[in-house]
Amino acid sequence: MPSAAFRGRRRLGSLLAALPLLAAVAPACARTGDLAQAIAASDVAQARAALAAGSDPNEPLAYAESPLAHAVETQEPEMVALLLAHGAKPNSVDAQGLTPLALACERGGAAIVDQLVDARADVRKTGPDGVTPLAVCARYAPTGSVARLLAKGARADAVDARGQTPLMWAACAGNAEAVSLLLRAAARPNRVTRAGFTPLFFAIASGSAETVRVLLDAGADAAHRGPENTSAAQLAMYQKNWRAAQMLVERGGVDLIQRDRNGEQLLHAAAAGGDEPLVALLLAKGADPNGLTGPSRIAWVTEANFGMPPPPVPPTPPLLVAARQGQVAVMKRLVAGGANPAFVAENGVNVVLAAAAGQSAAALEAALALAPDANVADAKGTTPLHLVVGGGMHPQLPQMLRILAAHGARPNLANARGTTPAQLAEGGLATVKAAYDQVFGQKGAPVLASARP
Known part of the structure; x- marks a missing residue:
């Protein structure tokens, strides 16, 4: 998944020398220190005085950060304007390979982004990992900043070192408006990262159903399989993005039989999550109310101090999953859809025992209405x-x-x-x-x- 490519920085304080300096350079360092202090304090008047006294607006400060980058981080448009007016270079690069524009996009300040673009900041200049300012703006900044960079020639489909595009960064943020804008600028909705994710997967993980809808309407491939052969619908279940899952199921082509890495079909995951409309939709689309879970594909690692991994779960239908999770409305929906209330798992667990293992009195009452034996016992008594x-x-x-x-x-x-x-x-x-x-x-x-x- 996209991650913040730009680490937070220490705010710069005084740059007074900690060690004795040669007398010849002391005045220049003092001026530089005055400028750094002024920027840190957001004191435009002091910064103007320091620049008038000869401070260099391009002399690196601590951590090789430029005064302009430092002003960007403090989010003071007036300070940024002052430095640019005194010759600060908008395309200077710090020790991390970042430009002031990239930092401005990360901070989300639209006014400063506009100032830097007006000063001819390079909208295509990438960071050390290939991330463009547009990608950062797509995730962190207002949509207007995305539009501004695109208008200045930023590439909508630029790919970074991970194979991620600005569209993926916008999708990860759940920014449906930015996603729409990038799609109109010819960003491709089915690009695949090196890890195997598409923009649709990022949108699902964001939790934004609207972003998912925008991508699906633009032709996003709902049948694409990500790592571990995970489908978009399965990812929606993992993320509890029920509305996204509903859209995917409604549009068809979803595999209702395939089991995920937990051994669950879509109906099991929806039953556990308690989303009754989604359960009803899955049943209407042909999901088997008595389908059984399969073996988990998760590889457990046993450590001496943490005991043994959990025992394998025997094949289980959605009704028992819902009962264990206390999902009463789903239990009723499943039974109405044909779930067998008399089912007993290989370990002797029935719907009453499943409900008793949870923490819902209502589910226990509902289970006893389906299988009225309060003294039922599993294989271990x-x-x-x-x-x-x-x-x-x-x-x-x-x-x-x-x-x-x-x-x-x-x-x-x-x-x-x-x-x-x-x-x-x-x-x-x-x-x-x-x-x-x-x-x-x-x-x-x-x-x-x-x-x-």
């Missing part, structure tokens, strides 16, 4: 009450305990390790134990084990 008690304290815990009690949850059912929910409560946090005791009272007295009917 874990019941919903085990999960709720063992999940720690959270705002929904008391209500979840009351729901399970109302549905006949038994606090003395032991799991495969011989532990009951009552024992979990007794050995857990004081707040959890108090909430548990309020609901179950003496019914929750610990026992070593009990037979399951």
